[in-house]
Amino acid sequence: MISLTEENYLKSIYHLSKAGMESVTTNDLAEAMNTKAASVTDMIKKLSIKEFITYEKYYGVNITSKGKGLALSVIRKHRLWETFLVKKLDFTWDEVHEVAEQLEHIQSVRLIEKLDEFLGFPKVDPHGDPIPDSNGKFKVPQQMALGSLKQGSESIIVAVKDSDSQLLKYLDKIGAHPGKKIKVVDREEYDGSMEVSINGQRFFISKEVSENILVTA
Amino acid sequence: MISLTEENYLKSIYHLSKAGMESVTTNDLAEAMNTKAASVTDMIKKLSIKEFITYEKYYGVNITSKGKGLALSVIRKHRLWETFLVKKLDFTWDEVHEVAEQLEHIQSVRLIEKLDEFLGFPKVDPHGDPIPDSNGKFKVPQQMALGSLKQGSESIIVAVKDSDSQLLKYLDKIGAHPGKKIKVVDREEYDGSMEVSINGQRFFISKEVSENILVTA
DNA sequence: AATATTTTTTAGACCTCCCTAAAAAATGTA
DNA sequence: TACATTTTTTAGGGAGGTCTAAAAAATATT
Numbered sequence: 001m002i003s004l005t006e007e008n009y010l011k012s013i014y015h016l017s018k019a020g021m022e023s024v025t026t027n028d029l030a031e032a033m034n035t036k037a038a039s040v041t042d043m044i045k046k047l048s049i050k051e052f053i054t055y056e057k058y059y060g061v062n063i064t065s066k067g068k069g070l071a072l073s074v075i076r077k078h079r080l081w082e083t084f085l086v087k088k089l090d091f092t093w094d095e096v097h098e099v100a101e102q103l104e105h106i107q108s109v110r111l112i113e114k115l116d117e118f119l120g121f122p123k124v125d126p127h128g129d130p131i132p133d134s135n136g137k138f139k140v141p142q143q144m145a146l147g148s149l150k151q152g153s154e155s156i157i158v159a160v161k162d163s164d165s166q167l168l169k170y171l172d173k174i175g176a177h178p179g180k181k182i183k184v185v186d187r188e189e190y191d192g193s194m195e196v197s198i199n200g201q202r203f204f205i206s207k208e209v210s211e212n213i214l215v216t217a
Numbered sequence: 218m219i220s221l222t223e224e225n226y227l228k229s230i231y232h233l234s235k236a237g238m239e240s241v242t243t244n245d246l247a248e249a250m251n252t253k254a255a256s257v258t259d260m261i262k263k264l265s266i267k268e269f270i271t272y273e274k275y276y277g278v279n280i281t282s283k284g285k286g287l288a289l290s291v292i293r294k295h296r297l298w299e300t301f302l303v304k305k306l307d308f309t310w311d312e313v314h315e316v317a318e319q320l321e322h323i324q325s326v327r328l329i330e331k332l333d334e335f336l337g338f339p340k341v342d343p344h345g346d347p348i349p350d351s352n353g354k355f356k357v358p359q360q361m362a363l364g365s366l367k368q369g370s371e372s373i374i375v376a377v378k379d380s381d382s383q384l385l386k387y388l389d390k391i392g393a394h395p396g397k398k399i400k401v402v403d404r405e406e407y408d409g410s411m412e413v414s415i416n417g418q419r420f421f422i423s424k425e426v427s428e429n430i431l432v433t434a
Numbered sequence: 435a436a437t438a439t440t441t442t443t444t445a446g447a448c449c450t451c452c453c454t455a456a457a458a459a460a461t462g463t464a
Numbered sequence: 465t466a467c468a469t470t471t472t473t474t475a476g477g478g479a480g481g482t483c484t485a486a487a488a489a490a491t492a493t494t
Contacts, residue, residue: 089331114306
């Protein structure tokens with residue numbers, strides 16, 4: 001049996017190792033989990049005994065395929081629940097994260113298969129992130145940060161990186177949803193800010209924002 | 218903050234005090250919670266400090282109105298989720314209990330209000346039990362055990378007492394759902410068994426079963 | 435290379451919830 | 465009423481998860 005806390009650690013380890021490639025450090029994990037390094041050391045010992053990760057003292061953590069499988073099943077549940085909340089219960093996309101953090105830990109294979117079916121087997125969640133299938137497989141989306149595009153280039157929004165509620169509310173306001181076309185009208189090299197056009201309207205967005213909008217060519 | 222375990226204790230205390238009227242004993246609670254009397258003593262101390270119950274040594278436990286409110290909100294969630302599982306995800310009524318036991322602990326007022334709306338503000342769950350509103354109010358159903366009816370009497374099934382999966386599967390098989398008419402054709406005083414007719418078909422049912430079928434005149 | 439700084443681990447402790455064993459109170463019986 | 469039985473509580477301890485403080489290892493600086 002795996003505990004709720006262990007699932008959350010595993011999810012963080014999975015996400016951190018995707019991002020950084022290198023093995024995950026104790027400190028990174030402590031920050032991600034909002035806890036102290038000492039607590040992390042305790043937990044990673046347990047997770048490595050259970051063979052969800054491999055762990056070498058003073059070096060860091062690597063996720064095993066067993067661990068990856070479990071992390072992906074939690075991520076699958078999280079994204080299906082988010083989709084449910086937005087599509088069926090009319091939540092806005094900035095409201096779903098917190099609740100999905102709880103729902104992702106419900107243990108019932110049948111429930112999640114039925115939910116998937118009920119939602120029409122969606123491939124991405126409301127933020128544009130891919131939903132793994134029951135085997136943990138999903139298409140790696142061809143995506144890059146809007147902030148890395150040259151002036152004049154046009155692209156389609158596919159996802160939003162951060163799930164911060166403030167950011168999502170803002171993107172909602174300017175109409176920057178997955179699926180929408182976005183054009184880089186102007187780009188300021190000094191501070192990385194840019195002027196973009198969405199739905200024929202123009203907006204100035206900061207570097208921070210432009211790096212959180214993921215687009216495809 | 219209230220823990221998952223505390224919520225479960227409170228729910229049990231609520232149900233036991235409904236059933237027995239008297240104050241709830243440590244042993245009853247231990248049996249209901251599948252734990253030991255000593256553990257119960259620990260927990261009821263905590264719950265009484267938090268003023269969800271009053272507790273007198275060697276006497277027993279009484280639920281406070283604060284405690285009742287919380288128990289009812291958990292019960293509301295449980296029954297709404299059961300309704301969701303049956304109505305939207307095509308679960309059968311014998312499959313829902315276990316999953317609803319987990320879902321009932323999800324903390325989000327908004328979620329449960331939206332879910333209620335999505336389901337069309339149902340008044341009873343799939344087993345015929347009333348769903349409390351957000352203030353904990355619900356109509357106390359006029360109901361009695363089928364087993365207490367005289368030979369020849371006709372009534373309508375309103376609910377099923379036990380949520381045991383075996384029982385529910387059996388009731389499913391004979392078509393004994395809430396809403397259905399049922400007639401006591403014959404009644405055997407020796408062992409309390411009876412012959413009943415549902416949908417024009419006749420079945421022999423044991424005393425145990427007849428006491429778990431709740432009907433209204 | 436020696437020293438200073440940062441990161442990580444160990445040690446010891448606390449809280450929650452559970453347990454077993456034994457003591458205390460309540461209840462039943464002769 | 466005195467004794468036996470049952471119920472409940474206390475005492476002490478264990479597993480999961482957290483923390484702070486201090487030690488150990490790794491890394492950076494001079």
